[in-house]
Amino acid sequence: MRILIKGGRVIDPANRIDAQKDIYIEEGIIKKVSTSIKVNKSNVKVIDARGKVVTPGLIDMHTHLREPGREDEETIASGTRAACKGGFTSICCMPNTQPVTDNQAQVELILSKSQKEGWVNVYPIGAITKGLQGEEMSPIGELKKAGVAGITDDGKTVENSLIMRRALEYSKMFKLPVISHCEDKNLSAEGLINEGYISTILGMRGIPRQAEEVIVSRDIQLAEMTGGHLHIAHVSTEGSVGMIRRAKRMDIKVTAETAPHYFTLTDEAVKTYNTNTKMNPPLRTRKDVQAIKQGLQDGTIDCIASDHAPHLEDEKNQEYELAPFGIIGLETMLPLIITELVDKKVLTLREAIKKLTVNPAHILGLNKGTLSPGANADITIIDTKTRRKIETFESQSNNSPFIGCTLRGFAVCTIVGGRICMAEGELVAG
Amino acid sequence: MRLRDRNLLGIETLTPEEIKLILDTAVPFKEIFTRSVKKVPTLRGKTVVNLFYEPSTRTRTSFELAEKRLSADVLNISVNTSSIVKGESLIDTAKTIEAMKADFVVIRHSMAGAPHLLARTITASIINAGDGMHEHPTQALLDLFTIRDKKGKIENQNVVIVGDILHSRVARSNIWALTKMGAKVTVVGPVTLIPSHIENLKVKVAYKLDEVLPHADVIYVLRVQRERQKQHLFPSLREYSELYGIDMDRLKKCKKDVIVMHPGPMNRGIEISSEVADSNFSVITEQVTNGIAIRMAVLYLLAGGAEKVEEGE
Numbered sequence: 001m002r003i004l005i006k007g008g009r010v011i012d013p014a015n016r017i018d019a020q021k022d023i024y025i026e027e028g029i030i031k032k033v034s035t036s037i038k039v040n041k042s043n044v045k046v047i048d049a050r051g052k053v054v055t056p057g058l059i060d061m062h063t064h065l066r067e068p069g070r071e072d073e074e075t076i077a078s079g080t081r082a083a084c085k086g087g088f089t090s091i092c093c094m095p096n097t098q099p100v101t102d103n104q105a106q107v108e109l110i111l112s113k114s115q116k117e118g119w120v121n122v123y124p125i126g127a128i129t130k131g132l133q134g135e136e137m138s139p140i141g142e143l144k145k146a147g148v149a150g151i152t153d154d155g156k157t158v159e160n161s162l163i164m165r166r167a168l169e170y171s172k173m174f175k176l177p178v179i180s181h182c183e184d185k186n187l188s189a190e191g192l193i194n195e196g197y198i199s200t201i202l203g204m205r206g207i208p209r210q211a212e213e214v215i216v217s218r219d220i221q222l223a224e225m226t227g228g229h230l231h232i233a234h235v236s237t238e239g240s241v242g243m244i245r246r247a248k249r250m251d252i253k254v255t256a257e258t259a260p261h262y263f264t265l266t267d268e269a270v271k272t273y274n275t276n277t278k279m280n281p282p283l284r285t286r287k288d289v290q291a292i293k294q295g296l297q298d299g300t301i302d303c304i305a306s307d308h309a310p311h312l313e314d315e316k317n318q319e320y321e322l323a324p325f326g327i328i329g330l331e332t333m334l335p336l337i338i339t340e341l342v343d344k345k346v347l348t349l350r351e352a353i354k355k356l357t358v359n360p361a362h363i364l365g366l367n368k369g370t371l372s373p374g375a376n377a378d379i380t381i382i383d384t385k386t387r388r389k390i391e392t393f394e395s396q397s398n399n400s401p402f403i404g405c406t407l408r409g410f411a412v413c414t415i416v417g418g419r420i421c422m423a424e425g426e427l428v429a430g
Numbered sequence: 431m432r433l434r435d436r437n438l439l440g441i442e443t444l445t446p447e448e449i450k451l452i453l454d455t456a457v458p459f460k461e462i463f464t465r466s467v468k469k470v471p472t473l474r475g476k477t478v479v480n481l482f483y484e485p486s487t488r489t490r491t492s493f494e495l496a497e498k499r500l501s502a503d504v505l506n507i508s509v510n511t512s513s514i515v516k517g518e519s520l521i522d523t524a525k526t527i528e529a530m531k532a533d534f535v536v537i538r539h540s541m542a543g544a545p546h547l548l549a550r551t552i553t554a555s556i557i558n559a560g561d562g563m564h565e566h567p568t569q570a571l572l573d574l575f576t577i578r579d580k581k582g583k584i585e586n587q588n589v590v591i592v593g594d595i596l597h598s599r600v601a602r603s604n605i606w607a608l609t610k611m612g613a614k615v616t617v618v619g620p621v622t623l624i625p626s627h628i629e630n631l632k633v634k635v636a637y638k639l640d641e642v643l644p645h646a647d648v649i650y651v652l653r654v655q656r657e658r659q660k661q662h663l664f665p666s667l668r669e670y671s672e673l674y675g676i677d678m679d680r681l682k683k684c685k686k687d688v689i690v691m692h693p694g695p696m697n698r699g700i701e702i703s704s705e706v707a708d709s710n711f712s713v714i715t716e717q718v719t720n721g722i723a724i725r726m727a728v729l730y731l732l733a734g735g736a737e738k739v740e741e742g743e
Contacts, residue, residue, distance in 0.1 A: 197627035201442065203542040203564030203599055206626060273543030317521055319541040321562070 001418055002026050004039055008049025008381060012056055013354035014370035023054060025377040028418030033371055045420070047413060049381050053349065056357040056369050057089025057120075057378025057416065060330060062154075062179075062233060062257060062305035065091075065122070068109070069098025074310035074396050076110065079330070080119040082308070082395035084421045086330040087411025089378035090121040090368055094154045095132070102127035102138040107146035119427070120416050121378070123149040123364065128167045128178060134158050137167060144174040149364040152179035154233060155280075157215050159185070164219065168228030177231040177255070177363055182215035182240070183281065192321060194282040198267040204320065207282050209237040216240045220247045223254050231363055232256040234307050236281035238291035245300040255363045256295075257305040260329060260336040261401065263292045263346075269401060275316045275323035276401040279309070293346045296355070303359045304352075306333045310397030328395050332402045338384055338409025349384065381413035383425075394427065433731050437549045437556040440565035441606035449611060452727050453575050459730070460723035462499065472730055473502035478534040479527050480506045482559070486538055488694050489559050489569070492718070493536050496725035505532070520544060521551055528552040534729065537561070555732045563597050569693055570603035572724040574611060576717050577648055580689050585612035588645050592674055593652035593701055594623045596663075600693045601652060605631050616642050619652075619674060622663040639674055643684050651676050651692045651702050667700055677703035681711060689713050 003025040010021040010033065022037040023030060060083060066074040074082075076093075083091045093110065095101035101110065107124050114122035126143035130136045132153045140151060151171060157180065158164040164180075171178050188211040193199050195206025216232055220243055223230035232244060235258045247254045266285050269277045277283060295301040309326025316323050337356070341347045347355075361369030368378060387408045390400065414422040419430055431451050435443065462468055478497045482490055490506070497504045507527075509517070518526075520539075524547075527535055532554045537545050542562035549556040560566040578584050589608050595601045595617045608615050609632045616634040617624060629635055636642045643649070654670060664670050676690060690702070690711045698704045706712060 195626050197630050200625040200627050201602065201631070203562050203602060205563075273546045314519070314521075317547075319520060319539070319547060320543045321541040 002039065002041060002044040003047060003377070003415065003418065003420065004037060004044050005047045005049050005054055005379065005381070008052045008054035010054045010371065011350050011353045012371040013350055014056070014358040015372055017371070018350050023371065023379065025415070025418050028377050030371055030373050030375050030377050032373055047381070051385070052412065053382040053384055055353045055380050055382065056371050057414070058087045058334065058356045058380050058411070059360040059366070059369055060088045060091045060306050060308070060333070061303060061360040061364060062259070063091040063093050063308045063330065064096070064310065064326070065093040066097065066310055067113070073312055076113045076122065077117040078394065078396040079308070079310070080114065080122060081427060082328070082330040082393060084119040084414045084416070084427060085394040085411070086332075087334050087380040087382060087414055088120055088330060089380065089414060089416045090123060090366065092123045092125050092149055092364065094152065095125055095127040096155045100127050100131050101125070102130050104139070104142045104146040107143060107148055111147055119421050120414070123147070123366065125149060125154070125179065126151045128153045128158055129163060132156055134160055134163065137163065137170065140167070140170055140176065141174060144176055148176070149366060150177040150179050150231065152181065152233065154179065154181045157181055157183050157185070161218060161222065165222050165226060168222055168226040168230060172226070172228050175365055177229040179231045179233050180215070180219050181233050182212045182219065184211045184214050187211035187214065192278065192282070193270050194267040194284050196267065196285060198270055202270060202273070209239055209284065209288070212237050212281050213239040213243065216243050220244070220252060220254055223247070224250070224252045227253065230254045234259050234262065234281060234305070235292065235295070235301060236262045236284050236288060238288045241291045241295035241300055245295065245298070248300060255302045256300065257303045258292050258296065258301050259305060259307040260333050260340070261327065263289055263296065264336055264340045265401065273320050274401065275318065275320055276327055276399050278320060278323055278325055279307070279327050280325040293341070296341065297346055302363060303355045304333065304337060305360070306330050308395070310395055311399045312397060313399070316399045326399070328393065328397055328400050330395065331393050332390055332400060332407070334382065334411055335407035335409045336402070339407045343408065377415055377418040379415040380411050382409060383412045384409045386410065432734070436732060437545070438567050438728055438732060439545050439549060439556065439558045441567045441570050441603045441610070442565065444610070446610045449571070449574065449607060452571055452724065452731060453578060455727035455731055456575055456720070456723040459726040460720065463719065463723070469499050469501060471501045473497065473500035473733060476502045476533040476733065477531065478502045478504050478536065478729070479530070479532040480504065481509070481523070481527070481535055481537045482507065483509045483537070483539040483544070484560070486560070488718070489538060492721045493559060493725050496722045496729060499722070500726055500729055502729070520547060524548050524551045528554065534732065557728060557732070560599055562599065563602070564599050565603045566599040567603050568721070568725050568728060569600050570607040571728070572717055572721040573604055573650070573691060574607050575720045575724055576691065576713055579716070579720065580713055581647060584608065587613045587647045588616070589613050589648040589650060590616045590618060590642050590646040591650040591652065592639060592676065593619050594654050594658060595619055595628060595652070596623045596625045597655065597658070598652050604650065605633055609633065618642050620664050620670070623658070640680065640683070643680060646684055646688055649676060649684070649688060649690045651690065653693065653695065653697060654701050671700050675701055675703065676706050678705050681706060691717060693717070
């Protein structure tokens with residue numbers, strides 16, 4: 001299939017391009033990026049991108065697909081549909097499925113299912129420790145060979161510092177980032193929301209910032225010691241941002257992501273006991289939101305990831321304490337970034353796109369996130385102007401605190417490996 | 431004047447005028463108790479469900495008596511706490527109650543926000559009878575009623591709340607209610623039991639009981655749960671009692687007209703000595719009596735408060 005994308009504002013941070021250009025795609029590969037391309041061939045699908053922004057396919061490096069194990073919440077098929085709708089062409093799925101992705105067979109299962117049923121590219125992330133138990137290292141070499149893009153015990157911290165040290169050392173041989181969910185479980189003490197004024201007046205057990213920060217600090221020291229690549233997942237506090245900033249200045253190999261809810265919402269949102277404000281780490285305070293924005297601005301935080309965590313309505317429609325942690329995010333991430341960061345001049349559109357393309361690709365060692373000729377034709381076209389109310393989702397779950405919000409900046413076309421998977425905002429079955 | 435909300439979920443959202451309205455409304459209800467027939471027909475034909483997910487003798491019987499003295503039809507549902515996780519969900523229980531056409535649901539639950547979930551799900555008026563560590567609004571209202579009754583006013587009274595503020599819904603509701611009505615509130619207790627940012631609620635925080643007692647007009651003693659010791663919050667009950675227990679030696683250093691309150695049930699000899707509990711300083715039994723009048727007032731006002739409190743039948 002041949003595709004010609006005409007007249008869009010092409011933003012390709014990897015190649016420092018931000019200009020009106022055409023893109024020509026043939027057999028799933030980007031052939032040419034230039035002004036006014038003319039193609040003298042038959043069967044060329046022309047996409048009019050005038051007034052739109054054309055970027056490398058967006059990458060979400062933190063998604064929970066729930067398959068295998070909780071296909072009632074999300075499947076590889078439904079999760080990748082949501083990704084496609086949200087403008088993502090590649091996603092990384094976390095290993096805390098049932099069973100856990102801690103072996104070659106499971107990685108192969110996810111990859112083969114994604115090939116068959118997936119709408120976008122799926123890169124599994126393997127477990128650091130077997131069964132996420134924090135006791136024995138997973139066969140990291142075997143996982144790498146099977147195709148994982150990183151390792152993590154996401155949802156949990158590797159409590160044993162020696163095992164974390166070994167993981168950071170051992171993973172170096174395979175050039176795999178160790179993605180750390182930073183939380184000292186003893187300090188979070190079964191807390192439900194951020195510890196502070198709001199937890200006090202709502203009478204809910206608090207999770208102090210320090211539950212995150214003591215592990216960020218430990219892991220940075222271990223990264224310095226080992227030279228391993230540490231990637232801090234879902235940064236939520238001012239203190240974490242500060243420590244990561246200092247570590248980067250010291251040339252410690254640390255990268256970091258945050259999720260859209262950490263720069264848009266504060267624990268004030270919990271006041272109605274809406275369980276879609278319950279996630280881990282919890283929503284923090286205004287000064288943390290400010291610090292996250294600052295960290296995004298100065299490059300301390302390399303990328304933005306969704307931490308898409310689907311849960312059933314019945315699971316969420318319970319007492320706050322009983323409801324599970326997590327919210328979906330694939331379909332609201334891009335509009336939240338454009339509405340809250342780009343429109344409010346925290347990031348330029350170009351900087352924002354960088355954090356969704358070349359940066360995560362670089363962290364994960366993926367040959368993605370660019371529009372260079374010869375690259376796979378993963379492309380996202382964004383309408384940065386139209387405002388829309390968030391109402392329904394392609395995801396199988398709808399646990400989002402952003403339902404009812406009017407946002408701007410939605411993906412209208414997603415091209416994965418040269419196949420148009422979404423056009424004019426509608427998914428295209430193929 | 432009426433209440434703005436059809437539910438009573440907490441004191442936080444009440445205005446001082448609404449609080450005063452409830453207190454004023456409770457006065458004639460309390461008078462009914464002195465009659466030989468302690469019943470009015472105000473809620474005749476209305477159904478009240480007391481839905482208790484936590485064991486409670488005091489609050490449940492107080493509500494039940496208030497409902498019966500208003501001539502409501504009363505249904506008590508007690509759900510074993512252990513079945514919250516295994517058993518029927520709150521939403522399903524709520525729908526069942528809705529189908530029974532209850533007019534009021536009084537809910538006591540171990541988890542904060544449960545009454546709010548109920549209020550979002552069904553149309554009956556919801557009264558929060560204590561949700562986790564969040565609020566216990568009728569307790570605070572009856573406490574204010576008692577203070578006003580004993581001291582003539584609430585404004586400018588120095589109220590010292592002693593003990594486990596962190597886990598106490600009674601403390602939270604009282605702090606909202608007292609500060610809204612112009613009282614000066616000091617919370618005192620071990621650092622580990624004082625919640626984060628509590629000073630944002632316009633209260634003073636102290637750790638030394640003996641320094642704050644001489645100024646107190648009201649000493650409000652909270653129950654200390656034995657299990658807190660296991661959570662590393664204080665080393666032993668004996669040490670707690672030495673530092674924060676209210677006994678006669680301490681009372682001697684207080685104002686002569688100080689009153690001592692406790693929401694019950696008491697741990698005699700731990701947070702309060704028997705001598706104090708049974709002394710003339712203690713207004714604990716009056717709190718219980720006033721609780722019924724307050725709960726009648728709340729039910730009456732939530733029902734619309736249209737009819738006047740009628741003379742006894």
